[in-house]
Amino acid sequence: MEVQIFLVFLACLSPVLATTNSTVPLVMWHGMGDSCCNPLSLGHIQTLIEKEVPGIYVRSLEIGDGIVEDTTNGFLLNVNKQVEMACQKIKSDPKLANGYNSMGFSQGGQFLRTVAQRCPSPPMFNLISVGGQHQGVFGFPRCPGASVSLCDYMRKLLNLGAYISFVQDNLVQAEYWQDPLNEAEYRQKSIYLADINQENKVNETYKTNLQKLKKFVMVMFGNDTMVQPKESEWFGFYKAGQDKEVYTLQESPLYTQDKLGLKAMDKQGKLVFLTSPTDHLQFTETWFVQNLVPYIK
Template sequence: MASARVLGLSLLLLLLFLGSFGCRASVPLPLVIWHGMGDSCCNPESMGYIKKIVEKKIPGIYVLSLEIGSNLIEDMENSFFMNVNDQVKLVCDILAKDPKLKGGYNAMGFSQGGQFLRAVVQRCPTPPMINLISVGGQHQGVYGFPRCPGESSHLCDWIRKMLDLGAYTKTIQERLVQAQYWHDPLNEEEYQKKSLFLADINQERCINTTYKKNLMSLNKFVMVKFLKDTMVDPPASEWFGYYRSGQAKETIPLNETSLYTEDRLGLKEMDQAGKLVFLGVEGDHLHFSKEWFYKNILPFLQ
């Protein structure tokens, strides 16, 4: 009788174990968000809104919207004036210390946050980034500063003047974020020599095999281009295209650039493996509907 009870209890415990194992819900991958120029981590009309709709559609997801600074004002100011390399290092430290990210995470960058997160995956493979979604990121840089978002018009006017004076002077390169991804197609040599950020992550001076290996470790690299973008000059940069060198009128797609043909970043190999995803959305810079986001972006986060 005792042995029967023991056997029955053992079977009950086994069933309970198997039942709890079978019903255990899979935990969604965390999401890291980096905002764009003049924005902040938690603006309820931008990053706060994105965080909210992602959490609504993916219950239980951990969303980290990066704050670069100790408060929202510093976060916004640093999007203009904090050295990008220092920002990337800071973010790498934040991600490495977050226990919720140790198993890997997806990343989504908006506007300049797109190329900044690309620098994160190239430079900091731990914790591992699984998918990178760049929403309007300027991966080949910009050669124009037509307008600014939000209430930062006075800053934009000042930045335009600084860029006109000399984007590649040491002081402006070190202190002005937008100068660090300013790509002058009329003077490629100066850009390659003096760009502190973009020329480095795009392997313009030398080939860092670690950068290439780390970027190629992504499962998917999704690039969103706004087909009526009046903010980014040229919009082709959002799909890694750019002006043909030596002039500023004709643009060429990624597969005609030296970055692709020489495969300095591994983009050609990634493309052939189906890892690059090019999405177009009708509208101006960062203008998209909730429905478009759910249909086109959400599948890469689930």
């Protein structure tokens, strides 16, 4: 009888022990020209994380059916649809039901921020944006990996006009294209970035949800030759009417008017600004482990 009682006690206690001793899961989202599971990029990073944080569950988001579709969708699938897909994948994963940390690389950084703003359940605890372009971009000097043909197609469409409805609906990079020389058209016709950055009507839900984060970590690459301007990785951008002088997050209306709650988060110590003195996504394993892994342990 005593043995049976003891076994029942252990059965009741085991969920508590699992919750206490388990690590927080991690959701990752890749950047342009990459895929969820490339062994030379996110696959390698996942292996590194699993080595540094034993027992961690890592869900690297695959947007589409297979690696090829996942890669092309990073160029050609409407961002709002991608975010819907990501939210559904996260919500339907039982291993993420109690919450998770997230890490986005390049455009995956602002996409995961959108998940935090639009899909608060299950809860996201820490958001790590590695080179994410939170104020968008104005220029594409080069493209990563072996995506030359897709990059050429992208440039042709952007040259046609980033704010033409067909381009906005069908080219991911146009959806976070911010033209400082024509801000009115950007605010009027941007179907993604202008929405998540509260450029027009303020969505209080976005603001409330983002402030639920414990930490919002932003990595800027000091010698970035891909993102223009690189300060977008810290919510900076070109001042209106030109493309040379850059304002900081703290100087932006997004901050001064606290449209997303970033000012409040900054005062609470929730915003973390990190720099890697390298080109876009060209960090070392040592830098990654020392600077980013502490936020997912």
